[in-house]
Amino acid sequence: MYDYFSGKLIFKAPTHVILDVGGIGYHIHISLTTFSQIKDQEHCKLFVSFQVREDAQTLYGFATEGERQLFNHLISVSGIGPNTGRMMLSSITPEEIQSAIVNGHVATIQKIKGIGPKSAQRVILELQDKLKKQGPDALIALPVTKASVPEEALAALVMLGFVKAQAEKVLNSLINMEPDQSVEQLIKAALKKL
Template sequence: MITLLRGAVLSMSASEAVVDVGGMGFRVMATPTTLSQLRVGQEATIPTSFIVRDDSMTLYGFADEDERNTFDILIGLSGIGPKIGLAVLSVHTPDTLRGIVEREDIAALTQVPGIGRKGAQRILLELGTKLGPATSQVEAAAPSSVTADVVAALVGLGWSEPVAAEAVKTVEGESGPLPVSQMLKLALQKLGGKR
């Protein structure tokens, strides 16, 4: 099982990075927040979860061990695969998710693409105390934190900081506060081929 990668980041897109480990390129699927911390050409240490299915072998990368452990718990729930597990962590940090479970906040879970009301109820029931208590009372990421993460992700993907910041500002003006993953997606659409 591959639980950690350390090596130079060769390339990145909105949903994955390629990391050179000893001359081998590993493709790692990750959340926008995790990707925003990586820079092409720089060394990175990425906790990973290696998922083997009948038709694929996929490596998922995370910002830290807490995020990886939360992912592993999520995909252990019935009906939750890696795609939904990654989507949950794209919208909510592990600690925010703990708070959601403690408050039984169905509405917050339905913000995740692919999770409806019934699915959210089932997830809350199955998670129970598996994630442990929330370590802070943070309800959601502050908009400035989301903005900074998205700008950093765009810069990591090759756009200049002023161009990235302008795209994010435009998206915020049109759509209001959004989770990192949705804001990054809309900003990428705005930028198109501009570099």
């Protein structure tokens, strides 16, 4: 239905943005990978995946066509919904996910929050041949009131479904170990500990 939206970023958070397109504000869920690419931009273009369920109509946005293609592949796997697909793309890079699937590295996929051994094996089984046929260049290369870094990281983790108190505890320990981390670094480190 929709291919992409291009407009002014009214609000940015690690989990979603509000994009003004022709005077209409679209609430678009994003991955941490996309956030790291658009966080310093005022205007951007997001490739979107429109997901319709019985109780919701949701837009998921991606900085590149390749990330969107991988997201659509992931959610085509039985048991992997849009939020899990977004979690996967927030935990490790799209290139790492694609490489793990093509090379059959179950452990890499399994280390993502919410993905157990059976789900990891199912992702590889269902997508390995599709991604191999596309070749290594199919995934388009990714270039690599304002809240504080810990507040943004906490808000992102809570929106991803983690308990606030638990996420706060993990973030505090990470900040004590290394105080000068970016939002993306904090979230990725927290995802490994939660």
